[in-house]
Amino acid sequence: MHEITLPKRFVVGGNVLEKVSEYVLSVVQCSKALIVTGSSETARYASIVYDGLRDTHVDSWIVSVKSSTIGEVNRVVEVVNEVEADVVIGVGGGKAIDVAKYSSYIAAKPFVSIPTAPSHDGIASPFASIKDVNRVTSVKASTPVLVVADVNVMAKAPRRNIVAGCGDLIGKFSAVLDWRLAHKLRGEYYGDYAASLSLLSAKHIVKYSKMFSARQIPLEAVRVLVEALISSGIAMAIAGSTRPASGSEHLIAHAIDVVANFPALHGEEVGIGSIIALYLHGKNWRRIKKMLSDMGAPTKISQINVSREQMVKALTIAHTIRPERYTILGEKGFSEEAAEKIIDALELV
Ligand SMILES: NC(=O)C1=CN([C@@H]2O[C@H](COP(=O)(O)OP(=O)(O)OC[C@H]3O[C@@H](n4cnc5c(N)ncnc54)[C@H](OP(=O)(O)O)[C@@H]3O)[C@@H](O)[C@H]2O)C=CC1
Ligand SMILES: O=C(CO)COP(=O)(O)O
Ligand SMILES: [Zn+2]
Secondary structure (H helix, E strand, O other), X not given: OOOOOOOOEEEEEOOOXXXXXXXXXXXXXXXXXXXXXXXXXXXXXXXXXXXXXXXXXXXXXXXXXXXXXXXXXXXXXXXXXXXXXXXXXXXXXXXXXXXHHHHHHHHOOOEEEEEOOOOOOOOOOOEEOOOOOOOOXXXXXXXXXXXXXXXXXXXXXXXXXXXXXXXXXXXXXXXXXXXHHHHHHHOOOOOHHHHHHHHHHHHHHHHOHHHHHOOOOOHHHHHHHHHHHHHHHHHHHHHOOOHHHOOHHHHXXXXXXXXXXXXXXXXXXXXXXXXXXXXXXOOOXXXXXXXXXXXXXXXXXXXXXXXXXXXXXXXXXHHHOOOOOOXXXXXXXXXXXXXXXXXXXXXXX
């Protein structure tokens, strides 16, 4: 048994950031808010949120975080307690959202998710990837009470971040295959509804792939991507774990982070992990590789700043990242020889 807690309100649309205070006040009674953001363009969006809250007499503070580590979470929790904030608002990419989400969970305050880029599916999920809490995998955190996704803001994010969101979602094809495999081989609980919802998000990326390959990605495609990222987060909430969203492709991405110290965006690494995972599952990996390549997503390890030696190492340790989650990598994973062979067979160099 697990409880499914979903956000109370989703606001998805153009220019919704300016009205954020109205949305926040519609779901939480608050007079003090702590905004967690990054340090680049994200901080500019955070100041728009700050101004909106000030105009409706909500005192606000902004904390900029550099990484999604427990050190940053502790720093944010200290400020939450010091200023007695009633709500924690994350404004930024996956890093800022995750730090805000986990801090709100520790401080037992409501969490509001305001993504500035469609680069990951943690936007609405109740899990956070905090780098040194559970090694490199996610942990249970708060479900946002409110998600405000301004598609105009997100469409202005760097193309690289947008395409990374496509990569994170393409990963659901192998994640669900792995889940089914674990169900058949290990009797693990398999939630057909959560799995179908997760797959739906990946299928929409394929359906709209031509639009994502256009020089200027149309707003319509960004909106579909944002909705798909939200719905993948909901699939995780329904399943009560990240199982529908994270399988062997994520283990490979996490292993790359361990070996090469976070060399690229999460969704970019998942895209490459998906090519390998789909090959192992006997699926049409060539089609997915071409699709990612056409979008401008990395399909070679040099494009994610990973050397051949590092990739071999990552492949040989991927199965150890989360031993309790059975995947196509099995219990022994890749041998060095097999890793070398797959890198050549899939032309990853
Ligand atoms: N909780 C969950 O369920 C999930 C969590 N994740 C986690 O999310 C993280 C990945 O998120 P991702 O967004 O790729 O990485 P980051 O949050 O690190 O963002 C990457 C970069 O993009 C910048 N950025 C964000 N929005 C904009 C914008 N609108 N314009 C210009 N620059 C922008 C960020 O700026 P700045 O430096 O200012 O922050 C940062 O420099 C990983 O840590 C991953 O583990 C991924 C999937 C699911
Ligand atoms: O990135 C995620 C889903 O896209 C979360 O996955 P993990 O639970 O493997 O960290
Ligand atoms: Zn992911």
